[in-house]
Amino acid sequence: MIEAHALTKRYGSKTAVDGLSFTVRPGQVTGFLGPNGAGKSTTMRMIIGLDRPHGGRVTVAGRPYREHPAPLHEVGALLEAKSIHKGRTARTHLLALAQTHGIPAGRVDEVLGLVGLEQVAGRRAGGFSLGMSQRLGIATALLGDPAAVILDEPVNGLDPDGVLWIRTLLKSLAAEGRTVFVSSHLMSEMAVTAEHLIIIGRGRLLADTTLDDLITRVGVGSVLVRSPDAGRLRDALVAGDATVTATEPGLLRVTGLPAERIGDLAFRHGIAVHELTPQRASLEQAYMELTRDTLEYR
DSSP states (O other): OEEEEEEEEEETTEEEEEEEEEEEOTTEEEEEEOOTTSSHHHHHHHHTTSSOOSEEEEEETTBOGGGOSSHHHHEEEESOTTOSOTTSBHHHHHHHHHHHTTOOHHHHHHHHHHTTOGGGTTSBGGGOOHHHHHHHHHHHHHTTOOSEEEEESTTTTOOHHHHHHHHHHHHHHHHTTOEEEEEOSOHHHHHHHOSEEEEEETTEEEEEEEHHHHHHHHOOOEEEEEOTTHHHHHHHHHHTTOEEEEEETTEEEEESSOHHHHHHHHHHTTOOOSEEEEEOOOHHHHHHHHHTTSOSOO
């Protein structure tokens, strides 16, 4: 379990993380979302002791990261895929880390196979593509068979097969009872991978919730309406403060009014309706609605 309590981090006059508190629980994939500059990477760096907070504290399995005698067995982290000694091969990179923690050499080959790098284990990491570097970084994170895994943008540089692989891997790690904390800007991936979401903006907590609860809370879904008198219905809906777009002749997409009120409005105006279908909002829509006032860069 990862627990953050009132975390605060400043860089000069800039407050990157501002009184941030949350808990990442084992047994589920927790997505960590926020706009560029929201403080996600800084928060992850504080979790593993690379940055010291100016206020608050963060623990993993009840202790600060630096107090664990063998941290690779407690937390595996990937924050920057290319932060590897370029002259080392994939195997020697992992072997050097294994030897510092008393991890058997056989574990190196296990994780190389797990991430699909066994065929290039003897190649120097400096010649790896971004996708290969990501896989090596994930192998590094899993080397100590840790109880908690922290990954920052793990699908960057991966092809579609690799994206599917990392999605399956994250779910399997959570199913084993591990704590899995993943940041990403790919809302479509988070929608099918994460069970819980922590969303921040300008260093502050915006949401700590499930996907379904977020979408229900933000309420940005739409309704598809089909009518033989779509033009007149559109005018009536706009007058009722709805936002309406025509997707094809006779078919409207309506936001700002629920299906019940659209049906009532059409009935009052004597307009026939042949279809009235509520559309569930996507994670991307809900996320954009939630974070639109916290964007650092527009």
